[in-house]
Amino acid sequence: MISFQQVGKTYPDGTVAVAATDLTADSGRITVLVGPSGSGKTTLLRMVNRMIDPTSGSILIDGVDVKSKPAPELRRGIGYVIQNAGLFPHRTVLANIMTVPRLLGWSKERAREKSMELLLTVGLEAEHAQRYPYQLSGGQQQRVGVARALVADPPVLLMDEPFSAVDPVVRKDLQTELLRLQSELEKTILFVTHDIDEAILLGDKVAVLNTGGVLEQFDSPSELLAKPKNEFVEGFLGVDRGVRRLSFFSSGAVPLRPEPVVAIDTPAQEVLARRSAQPWLLVVDTERKPVGWLLADHVPADGDLGKVAAGDLVSYGHTFTVEAESLRAALDSAVLSPSSRAVGVDAHGAVVGVASVEELVPAIRAAQDGSSPESSR
Numbered sequence: 001m002i003s004f005q006q007v008g009k010t011y012p013d014g015t016v017a018v019a020a021t022d023l024t025a026d027s028g029r030i031t032v033l034v035g036p037s038g039s040g041k042t043t044l045l046r047m048v049n050r051m052i053d054p055t056s057g058s059i060l061i062d063g064v065d066v067k068s069k070p071a072p073e074l075r076r077g078i079g080y081v082i083q084n085a086g087l088f089p090h091r092t093v094l095a096n097i098m099t100v101p102r103l104l105g106w107s108k109e110r111a112r113e114k115s116m117e118l119l120l121t122v123g124l125e126a127e128h129a130q131r132y133p134y135q136l137s138g139g140q141q142q143r144v145g146v147a148r149a150l151v152a153d154p155p156v157l158l159m160d161e162p163f164s165a166v167d168p169v170v171r172k173d174l175q176t177e178l179l180r181l182q183s184e185l186e187k188t189i190l191f192v193t194h195d196i197d198e199a200i201l202l203g204d205k206v207a208v209l210n211t212g213g214v215l216e217q218f219d220s221p222s223e224l225l226a227k228p229k230n231e232f233v234e235g236f237l238g239v240d241r242g243v244r245r246l247s248f249f250s251s252g253a254v255p256l257r258p259e260p261v262v263a264i265d266t267p268a269q270e271v272l273a274r275r276s277a278q279p280w281l282l283v284v285d286t287e288r289k290p291v292g293w294l295l296a297d298h299v300p301a302d303g304d305l306g307k308v309a310a311g312d313l314v315s316y317g318h319t320f321t322v323e324a325e326s327l328r329a330a331l332d333s334a335v336l337s338p339s340s341r342a343v344g345v346d347a348h349g350a351v352v353g354v355a356s357v358e359e360l361v362p363a364i365r366a367a368q369d370g371s372s373p374e375s376s377r
């Protein structure tokens with residue numbers, strides 16, 4: 001646990017970068033510092049590994065004041081990842097990752113073995129080991145930066161805008177990868193970003209900072225979206241708060257109806273019976289994978305689905321995986337569907353049932369009224 005106690009930083013020229021701040025970053029969790037440019041995020045982060053000294057207050061890691069250890073010793077227990085990775089350009093990828101273990105006095109074999117392991121862990125391949133940083137893409141370089149920070153297995157990881165310099169697609173990959181890694185490693189991560197969407201995706205807790213290093217709110221992403229404390233936080237969160245918050249609730253509560261679902265081989269009589277009760281039928285194949293929506297009026301008079309013209313089947317947009325995906329995914333599935341119905345599937349992609357936008361409303365209301373989300377992300 002990293003505990004900031006009345007920590008403040010005023011630079012010699014009088015700039016207040018961080019106002020007296022109390023903040024606790026829980027062990028094994030990702031705590032995100034987010035805020036506009038100049039709100040003191042980097043200053044706060046760098047005070048943890050003593051690259052910057054606070055002018056007031058103290059910082060404790062697991063109850064121990066960071067000032068009580070020599071800085072080099074302190075930093076051995078703290079991984080540090082920065083924008084553009086900060087790799088040594090004249091060293092190979094492997095040599096870059098091996099830097100810290102070698103400084104720690106590990107044998108060459110042990111350092112090499114562990115570094116190769118980390119290289120693979122962060123999603124790179126063995127063949128990347130002997131390349132130089134300039135021979136990698138920006139996203140790959142960033143992965144090397146993460147591997148280098150993690151190789152000595154530090155309990156604490158400081159990440160300062162690590163994914164800001166890569167394009168949105170690669171950025172999404174890196175974010176997903178970080179969440180996957182974190183679910184295994186459970187590091188205490190302090191993550192700086194100016195991107196509120198990144199903060200909400202990655203953070204177990206999010207600290208919203210304002211100019212002058214003022215901590216405006218410190219809450220879980222779901223709480224932030226539900227109850228921004230003031231206009232600054234509300235403005236910073238941007239639009240779609242309500243819909244975005246639905247991503248923290250499981251779709252397990254969505255009532256799914258199987259009646260509008262007909263298989264290619266459903267007997268004609270049954271198809272006709274279903275048709276009379278539903279404006280739309282969802283046609284599925286023999287494995288119950290969705291094929292398309294069919295307006296009840298376009299069901300052949302004899303109920304034989306084999307006679308349906310291909311042009312009468314309308315694309316279903318996208319499905320959502322029941323439980324595993326969120327209420328937001330379910331709502332999106334309904335909104336994008338030509339029938340205004342969401343299609344819920346199981347882990348194998350087989351249709352469980354469908355729900356109209358109206359039928360989603362009670363689950364959405366329950367989520368908005370509920371005090372705590374069912375899923376963390």
Ligand SMILES: Nc1ncnc2c1ncn2[C@@H]1O[C@H](COP(=O)(O)OP(=O)(O)OP(=O)(O)O)[C@@H](O)[C@H]1O
Nearest residue numbers: 011013015017036037038039040041042043044194
């Ligand atoms: N060495 C310094 N001397 C004086 N002022 C500084 C110094 N370093 C940073 N500052 C100021 O302190 C404030 C906070 O800077 P900091 O880099 O911590 O903000 P930030 O939120 O990380 O910003 P960004 O998102 O732009 O990186 C800014 O006003 C900055 O200009």
